[in-house]
Amino acid sequence: MKTLVMFGIFLHVSLRIQAAVIEVFEEAQSVLLPCLYGGIIPEEDPFVIWTRNDHNSQVILFLREGSDPERQNQIYRGRTSMSPDALETGNYSLTFRKPQPSDSGNYICSISDGVKSIKLTEVQLNVKDVQVEVKMSKDAEFVVLPCKTSAGLPKDTRVEWTRSEPGFMLVHAYPNTSARNAEREEHFYSRTAMYEDLLRTGDVSLTLRDPTARDSGRYVCTVYRDKDILRQRVVLDPEGTPIWVTVLLVLLVLVVLGLTGGVLFYFHFIRVKQRDGRVTVDSGAESVLLPCRTTKNLPEDARVEWRDKDNEKVHVYENGSDQSSKQSPFFRTRTKMDKNLLETGDLSLTLKHPTIGDKNIYTCKVSNRDGVVLMMKQVKLQVKVQHQITVDSDVESVLLPCRTTDHLPGDARVEWIQSPDKKAHVYENGSDQPGEQSQFYRTRTKMDEEPPMTGDLSLTLRWPTDGDSEIFTCKVSSKNGVVLMKKQVQLEVKVCQVEVEEGAESVLLPFRTTPDLPGDTGLEWRKGNYVTVHVYQNNSDQPEKQNRFYINRTRMDEDLLKTGDLSLSLSRPTERDSGEYRCLVYSWKGNLQREKTVLLKVKARRQIHEGTPLIPV
Ligand SMILES: *[C@@H]1O[C@H](CO)[C@@H](O)[C@H](O)[C@H]1NC(C)=O
Numbered sequence: 001m002k003t004l005v006m007f008g009i010f011l012h013v014s015l016r017i018q019a020a021v022i023e024v025f026e027e028a029q030s031v032l033l034p035c036l037y038g039g040i041i042p043e044e045d046p047f048v049i050w051t052r053n054d055h056n057s058q059v060i061l062f063l064r065e066g067s068d069p070e071r072q073n074q075i076y077r078g079r080t081s082m083s084p085d086a087l088e089t090g091n092y093s094l095t096f097r098k099p100q101p102s103d104s105g106n107y108i109c110s111i112s113d114g115v116k117s118i119k120l121t122e123v124q125l126n127v128k129d130v131q132v133e134v135k136m137s138k139d140a141e142f143v144v145l146p147c148k149t150s151a152g153l154p155k156d157t158r159v160e161w162t163r164s165e166p167g168f169m170l171v172h173a174y175p176n177t178s179a180r181n182a183e184r185e186e187h188f189y190s191r192t193a194m195y196e197d198l199l200r201t202g203d204v205s206l207t208l209r210d211p212t213a214r215d216s217g218r219y220v221c222t223v224y225r226d227k228d229i230l231r232q233r234v235v236l237d238p239e240g241t242p243i244w245v246t247v248l249l250v251l252l253v254l255v256v257l258g259l260t261g262g263v264l265f266y267f268h269f270i271r272v273k274q275r276d277g278r279v280t281v282d283s284g285a286e287s288v289l290l291p292c293r294t295t296k297n298l299p300e301d302a303r304v305e306w307r308d309k310d311n312e313k314v315h316v317y318e319n320g321s322d323q324s325s326k327q328s329p330f331f332r333t334r335t336k337m338d339k340n341l342l343e344t345g346d347l348s349l350t351l352k353h354p355t356i357g358d359k360n361i362y363t364c365k366v367s368n369r370d371g372v373v374l375m376m377k378q379v380k381l382q383v384k385v386q387h388q389i390t391v392d393s394d395v396e397s398v399l400l401p402c403r404t405t406d407h408l409p410g411d412a413r414v415e416w417i418q419s420p421d422k423k424a425h426v427y428e429n430g431s432d433q434p435g436e437q438s439q440f441y442r443t444r445t446k447m448d449e450e451p452p453m454t455g456d457l458s459l460t461l462r463w464p465t466d467g468d469s470e471i472f473t474c475k476v477s478s479k480n481g482v483v484l485m486k487k488q489v490q491l492e493v494k495v496c497q498v499e500v501e502e503g504a505e506s507v508l509l510p511f512r513t514t515p516d517l518p519g520d521t522g523l524e525w526r527k528g529n530y531v532t533v534h535v536y537q538n539n540s541d542q543p544e545k546q547n548r549f550y551i552n553r554t555r556m557d558e559d560l561l562k563t564g565d566l567s568l569s570l571s572r573p574t575e576r577d578s579g580e581y582r583c584l585v586y587s588w589k590g591n592l593q594r595e596k597t598v599l600l601k602v603k604a605r606r607q608i609h610e611g612t613p614l615i616p617v
């Protein structure tokens with residue numbers, strides 16, 4: 001009776017146990033679920049019982065005379081054992097042989113006398129069959145085997161990198177004790193390193209220098225953190241040339257923490273086969289496919305989410321259908337996923353009309369109703385501009401090509417866009433729409449007559465300057481706003497360079513643009529960012545606004561707004577005048593209308609002083 005009272009007191013103490021997390025791989029021979037107890041045990045008929053929390057099943061019932069197979073769930077029969085003298089030593093650890101992913105769950109070790117029982121430990125077992133695949137390039141200087149856990153690791157955390165294939169060996173140990181160091185395989189000597197601040201960041205990735213094909217195989221990162229043993233498998237694959245790490249962030253060690261066993265149970269359903277996480281497409285392509293596949297059926301409540309690296313929602317699939325209201329406007333109407341994705345496991349995303357702006361790293365994430373991540377995969381999308389055009393700074397015009405053989409509706413809207421708020425040209429309802437065009441391109445652009453008919457939507461840009469070095473998007477949409485086509489052209493206009501020798505009468509910084517600029521146009525030639533070289537406002541020069549160094553030295557065309565000749569003549573150039581000059585043209589409202597840079601180089605004249613002896617005496 002006395003024992004029972006004491007026993008009862010312990011009951012209260014024992015309730016607040018945090019589950020230790022033990023991670024193991026499917027092919028492990030066995031895993032040990034620790035349970036050590038140094039307290040009082042009931043005198044009469046004590047027994048240790050391991051139960052699986054989420055299944056309410058008895059894993060093992062262990063009495064003084066040994067385990068009782070009649071009182072354990074048959075799925076554990078022959079697979080579990082405890083040390084025969086467990087009740088004497090207080091070591092109630094359970095050896096679990098051939099763990100299966102379906103064994104993932106929470107296990108509780110208790111001691112009881114049949115009336116009362118004390119919960120001693122709880123262990124969250126996670127049997128993983130997922131892995132991260134890393135490809136190494138032939139000539140790479142190093143390769144990083146990724147492994148991340150929680151930030152702020154306790155000081156006594158230990159980390160081990162081992163290789164299980166072709167043979168077992170210790171690759172790297174943290175902390176680096178001489179004993180552990182001695183066990184290390186010679187093959188890896190002085191070629192491995194881990195980040196110095198790994199305890200703070202939780203990033204226990206391994207860097208392997210000068211990797212060769214001999215280094216390929218299966219690596220395991222094991223983190224001993226408090227009572228937890230966390231593992232992650234990384235497969236280093238010698239195939240493939242690009243130095244690209246296929247980041248299958250499949251259930252990184254820590255995601256698992258704090259989850260219930262029932263959730264862990266799903267893990268074995270999912271295995272990612274995808275190897276290459278990189279996709280390249282030409283901007284202007286109809287669409288691009290971001291691959292993401294799982295091999296087996298997903299749970300019915302699966303939520304699939306594609307996000308970009310800024311965490312913008314690209315596509316959301318939930319409750320059995322696409323949720324377009326939850327996706328970012330930038331991607332709305334542009335994405336598509338397989339209708340039967342839960343059955344097919346094909347979570348690939350089709351992104352229509354990819355452009356440079358879509359260059360990103362996309363993450364495909366599957367979670368269940370409770371928000372538990374079941375799988376994650378990343379795809380890096382590279383978008384290349386199809387047309388790259390480079391011209392000199394003095395050409396009168398440049399053609400930005402955009403052609404299609406598709407039949408476009410007669411009422412299609414054509415836009416040449418430089419940035420969302422800077423349109424180079426708009427064509428709609430059978431005519432150009434200069435009202436929608438940015439001032440910057442006013443009177444400088446021209447398109448074919450009736451472009452939707454001919455399919456030639458190319459744009460002629462007059463008097464291009466370095467200020468026009470941008471990516472232009474040729475976009476065609478239907479009357480109701482559906483995008484029919486997008487193509488991109490990268491224009492590079494070389495910066496104008498002028499060279500002159502000191503002593504010259506004057507030098508011209510050229511700047512030609514279209515004639516007939518609006519009457520309220522003002523402009524400023526600057527050197528660098530701050531030095532005002534010349535100002536023209538209210539139809540006249542403003543000498544009082546210019547830097548004194550340039551007073552009486554600059555001259556511009558008297559009728560510059562009419563002629564469009566904004567060139568600056570600088571007299572008596574000296575070496576000090578060398579540098580970058582910029583001309584900014586503004587409208588009265590302050591909108592930038594034109595912009596040009598000129599690099600001036602004034603070379604010093606070789607000076608020969610009379611009387612200087614050629615040969616020193
Ligand atoms: C407890 O027993 C297991 C075998 O059942 C053994 O592997 C383990 O090392 C023991 N733990 C301690 C702390 O003695």
Ligand SMILES: *[C@@H]1O[C@H](CO)[C@@H](O)[C@H](O)[C@H]1NC(C)=O
Binds near residue numbers: 177192193
């Ligand atoms: C680990 O310690 C040993 C000496 O105990 C030293 O020779 C070795 O360079 C150390 N390794 C690393 C990676 O710091």
